[in-house]
Amino acid sequence: MQQLHFARWVTLTFGSAILATVVSSDSNTMVSELAQQRFLNNTLSSYATVVTVVLAGLLGIRLVTASLFPLLYRWVALTDSLMDDALVQYSKTYVVPFAYGLVVYNGIQGLNLHPSLDRLLDVTVLAAATLVATRLLQLLVVNALRLWWQQSRGEANSEASLHLLTPAIDVAMWTIAAIFFLQNLGLNLTGLLASLGVGGVALALASRSVFEDLFNYYTIVLDRPFEIGDFLVIDESEFMGTVERVGVKSTRLRSLGGEELIFPNTYLTTHRLRNYRRMYRRRVCFHFGVEYNTPPDVLSSIPDVVRGIVETVAGTLFDRCHFYQYGNSSLDFETVYFVLDRDYNLYMDLHQQVCLGIYRAFTERGIAFAFPTRTVHIQIEEEKP
Numbered sequence: 001m002q003q004l005h006f007a008r009w010v011t012l013t014f015g016s017a018i019l020a021t022v023v024s025s026d027s028n029t030m031v032s033e034l035a036q037q038r039f040l041n042n043t044l045s046s047y048a049t050v051v052t053v054v055l056a057g058l059l060g061i062r063l064v065t066a067s068l069f070p071l072l073y074r075w076v077a078l079t080d081s082l083m084d085d086a087l088v089q090y091s092k093t094y095v096v097p098f099a100y101g102l103v104v105y106n107g108i109q110g111l112n113l114h115p116s117l118d119r120l121l122d123v124t125v126l127a128a129a130t131l132v133a134t135r136l137l138q139l140l141v142v143n144a145l146r147l148w149w150q151q152s153r154g155e156a157n158s159e160a161s162l163h164l165l166t167p168a169i170d171v172a173m174w175t176i177a178a179i180f181f182l183q184n185l186g187l188n189l190t191g192l193l194a195s196l197g198v199g200g201v202a203l204a205l206a207s208r209s210v211f212e213d214l215f216n217y218y219t220i221v222l223d224r225p226f227e228i229g230d231f232l233v234i235d236e237s238e239f240m241g242t243v244e245r246v247g248v249k250s251t252r253l254r255s256l257g258g259e260e261l262i263f264p265n266t267y268l269t270t271h272r273l274r275n276y277r278r279m280y281r282r283r284v285c286f287h288f289g290v291e292y293n294t295p296p297d298v299l300s301s302i303p304d305v306v307r308g309i310v311e312t313v314a315g316t317l318f319d320r321c322h323f324y325q326y327g328n329s330s331l332d333f334e335t336v337y338f339v340l341d342r343d344y345n346l347y348m349d350l351h352q353q354v355c356l357g358i359y360r361a362f363t364e365r366g367i368a369f370a371f372p373t374r375t376v377h378i379q380i381e382e383e384k385p
Contacts, residue, residue, distance in 0.1 A: 057103035216265035289330025309357035330370030
């Protein structure tokens with residue numbers, strides 16, 4: 001099929017070349033007179049020359065792309081980077097059609113066209129060039145951000161951030177492209193831009209909170225203090241939940257009770273957050289007390305007993321256990337260990353094993369846990385006679 005298509009290109013090109021040669025020669029008076037016939041302010045020989053030039057240019061591009069792109073595809077398959085794949089696909093999607101259009105445009109320049117049609121062609125080529133350049137800038141910016149997130153910051157899930165940031169990149173790029181296009185058409189945009197500037201200031205003042213949330217949305221996207229799926233506790237308050245959506249105006253969390261919590265983006269960037277999903281291990285600190293009548297040698301053995309219990313529970317790392325204070329009705333111990341996972345349910349299961357192990361060990365050794373007690377001394381005075 002490709003060979004047949006290529007043969008048609010060659011036949012059309014050489015046929016047009018022969019036709020242009022015949023109509024341009026003076027060997028045949030009839031053919032020469034026919035060639036000088038004018039149609040829409042152009043001779044037939046001019047049309048034949050334009051067709052020959054256009055078909056020759058299209059054939060040349062076809063030959064280059066047919067031989068070059070297979071080599072490029074084999075080359076990009078050997079690399080791990082996504083940038084070269086995107087550039088090759090961009091070239092095939094935008095550059096090649098634009099090159100075809102340029103060949104046709106340059107060929108048509110050999111004709112004497114009506115000024116309106118000539119202007120229309122110039123505007124069309126300018127619009128196509130703006131489109132191709134804008135798409136290239138978008139491709140470079142997005143891939144540069146992806147590379148920065150993946151390599152410089154070591155971020156594994158950069159696609160989510162790029163998905164949130166892409167609309168802003170598109171708006172900025174197409175706004176610049178529109179200004180460039182209109183200025184090259186000869187339009188004076190100074191007054192329009194000045195009016196938009198004044199109107200923009202008034203709009204910003206009237207919608208201050210909206211724009212604050214919008215800018216903080218991009219702060220969240222770029223700085224990434226949290227992501228979708230993270231569990232947050234906000235400013236040590238009762239508000240906590242899993243992030244479900246980061247919007248332009250607000251961020252939505254699903255609380256433990258099931259209800260949806262909605263926070264303006266400005267609120268989240270100006271308050272302290274605890275992100276439990278980024279906790280690689282959980283520090284557990286708990287206290288217990290024993291009775292005051294516990295013998296000293298038993299007290300000194302309690303840290304070793306607790307250490308042995310914690311170390312037998314898989315998934316934990318013992319840190320310390322100390323007799324640290326004299327309570328109102330107990331001798332108090334403080335124990336610290338780590339759960340080597342951030343999962344809350346696993347933490348509760350392991351802590352339950354530790355607490356049950358301590359209770360069994362203390363029961364076997366006759367160590368009594370203290371509970372709040374108060375001793376009341378009652379003095380009865382005898383009545384004087």
